[in-house]
Amino acid sequence: MITLENVSKIYAPNIKALDRVSLDIKPGEFISLVGQSGTGKTTLVRCLIGEEKPTEGKIKIGDWEITKIGKSEIPYLRRQVAVIFQDFKLLPKRTLFENVAFALEVAGKSTKKIKSLVPQVMKIVGLGNKMHRYPNEVSGGEQQRAAIARALVYQPKVLLADEPTGNLDSINAQEIIDLLRKINEFGTTVVLVTHNKDIVNRLKRRVITLHDGRVISDQAVGKYVI
Amino acid sequence: MLSNMFISFYRALKFSVKDIFRNVWLSVVTIIILILALFSVNLLLVVQVISRAAIDTVRDRIDVSLYLKPEAAESDILSLRATISGLDNVREVVYVSKQQALEDFQTKQKNNPDILEALRELDTNPLSPSLIIRPQDVGHYDSLIADLNKISNPIIESRNFDDHKLMLDKINTITDKVSQAGFFVSLLFIFITLLVLYNTIRVAIYTHRAEIGIMRLVGGSDWFIRSPFIISSIIYSLVGLILTTVIFYFFLTLLQPYLETFFMNYDFNIIGYFKANFLQFFVLELVGTAIINIIASLVAVRKYSNI
Numbered sequence: 227m228i229t230l231e232n233v234s235k236i237y238a239p240n241i242k243a244l245d246r247v248s249l250d251i252k253p254g255e256f257i258s259l260v261g262q263s264g265t266g267k268t269t270l271v272r273c274l275i276g277e278e279k280p281t282e283g284k285i286k287i288g289d290w291e292i293t294k295i296g297k298s299e300i301p302y303l304r305r306q307v308a309v310i311f312q313d314f315k316l317l318p319k320r321t322l323f324e325n326v327a328f329a330l331e332v333a334g335k336s337t338k339k340i341k342s343l344v345p346q347v348m349k350i351v352g353l354g355n356k357m358h359r360y361p362n363e364v365s366g367g368e369q370q371r372a373a374i375a376r377a378l379v380y381q382p383k384v385l386l387a388d389e390p391t392g393n394l395d396s397i398n399a400q401e402i403i404d405l406l407r408k409i410n411e412f413g414t415t416v417v418l419v420t421h422n423k424d425i426v427n428r429l430k431r432r433v434i435t436l437h438d439g440r441v442i443s444d445q446a447v448g449k450y451v452i
Numbered sequence: 453m454l455s456n457m458f459i460s461f462y463r464a465l466k467f468s469v470k471d472i473f474r475n476v477w478l479s480v481v482t483i484i485i486l487i488l489a490l491f492s493v494n495l496l497l498v499v500q501v502i503s504r505a506a507i508d509t510v511r512d513r514i515d516v517s518l519y520l521k522p523e524a525a526e527s528d529i530l531s532l533r534a535t536i537s538g539l540d541n542v543r544e545v546v547y548v549s550k551q552q553a554l555e556d557f558q559t560k561q562k563n564n565p566d567i568l569e570a571l572r573e574l575d576t577n578p579l580s581p582s583l584i585i586r587p588q589d590v591g592h593y594d595s596l597i598a599d600l601n602k603i604s605n606p607i608i609e610s611r612n613f614d615d616h617k618l619m620l621d622k623i624n625t626i627t628d629k630v631s632q633a634g635f636f637v638s639l640l641f642i643f644i645t646l647l648v649l650y651n652t653i654r655v656a657i658y659t660h661r662a663e664i665g666i667m668r669l670v671g672g673s674d675w676f677i678r679s680p681f682i683i684s685s686i687i688y689s690l691v692g693l694i695l696t697t698v699i700f701y702f703f704l705t706l707l708q709p710y711l712e713t714f715f716m717n718y719d720f721n722i723i724g725y726f727k728a729n730f731l732q733f734f735v736l737e738l739v740g741t742a743i744i745n746i747i748a749s750l751v752a753v754r755k756y757s758n759i
Binding site for chain 2: 297301315329
């Protein structure tokens with residue numbers, strides 16, 4: 227599904243954010259990508275969504291070599307490889323429904339399709355009864371659910387979650403992880419970037435550990451090792 | 453595919469209109485600057501139309517008169533007329549007989565009974581016959597005068613070569629200077645329009661930076677992200693041009709009475725001229741303004757929308 231071959235990213239003057247990273251992620255896997263701050267986790271995510279180009283190496287998603295894609299193909303990549311962040315990135319002047327619908331509007335989907343698809347996705351993430359509220363009227367956990375719903379409307383093959391629980395209390399954080407597991411059960415490959423030890427240990431899934439831009443551990447059923 | 457494009461265009465249009473109203477004061481200032489630029493361009497056009505009409509009026513009035521001796525025989529006069537008609541750069545030679553000259557004089561002085569009375573008391577016609585020569589091209593006025601000076605004929609009593617060319621040159625100089633000043637003022641306004649529009653789009657992009665970032669995140673294409681700003685610039689052009697047309701029409705209505713006084717005895721209607729050429733002006737100015745605005749917004753969008 228996702229293959230990285232000797233991927234390096236060097237920022238000027240000579241800062242190695244990623245150093246010859248090679249990985250193979252199979253379809254439907256749930257991966258935790260862990261490591262301390264500044265080890266290259268977010269750089270890897272940015273490379274996977276085409277926001278950064280690796281200095282060296284290849285990244286393939288299916289048969290698609292995304293290290294070679296042009297600027298015009300990036301929007302299509304982003305519909306296949308969705309991403310959620312710690313700060314939710316919701317538009318404050320739009321309701322949760324409108325925030326999710328926005329992703330479909332941008333892709334030129336019809337109003338009819340938007341009206342039928344958005345409530346379904348909102349229901350999946352548990353926001354069926356709060357979709358007409360504004361972001362500041364719901365909890366952080368619910369805002370993250372809305373961000374997940376927005377990521378899911380394209381039915382992406384891969385969902386990258388970059389520190390999705392960073393701004394949440396432990397109960398909300400666990401609910402978000404449960405939701406990600408549910409999404410993974412539907413067949414979406416999930417890459418969870420985190421440095422939350424408890425979450426990683428409870429998941430009992432594959433854990434890849436990065437340190438100074440290198441993969442130092444890759445365990446099929448792993449634990450947080452740093 | 454086509455319906456998707458239509459939906460995307462409709463959404464870009466909606467986004468653009470919302471943005472215009474969200475930054476309403478900035479939009480108003482942009483449109484005012486556009487109006488000033490378009491008004492100065494139109495003013496330049498009016499100056500050119502007026503100067504052309506003024507030159508035509510003067511040109512029609514430019515003539516050279518040869519006064520002939522009262523006793524000159526009709527056959528000699530007609531022979532001289534034929535000679536002059538054969539000269540280069542002569543458009544027309546009009547023979548004004550003694551009788552015709554008298555009638556013209558009486559018509560001219562009909563409100564001056566003292567002069568008419570004096571004329572009646574004279575008992576004879578004191579006026580001389582004349583030949584009125586109109587040049588083909590006023591640019592060659594000097595050579596025509598030189599040619600006429602070369603003709604030596606005993607029936608010529610006097611020659612009236614008023615220097616109409618001087619007046620024509622003066623009009624040309626004034627209109628050239630006004631046109632030049634208008635051209636630079638127009639250029640200045642066009643440049644200011646470019647800067648103002650560039651800044652308007654830059655501010656609009658800044659206002660929308662969160663939306664733009666999320667659009668990129670969820671797979672919005674460059675076209676979808678940039679098009680609302682391009683559409684905004686076209687809307688500014690259209691609104692600016694429509695308002696300029698309305699304002700300029702009122703300005704011409706105010707100007708027309710002064711022009712009528714200036715062009716007395718000459719059929720000149722600036723409003724009629726603009727009405728007759730309205731479509732041509734409107735389309736040309738719309739295309740020109742839209743091109744300038746699209747260039748300014750494209751540069752701003754390319755530079756600032758990579759959020």
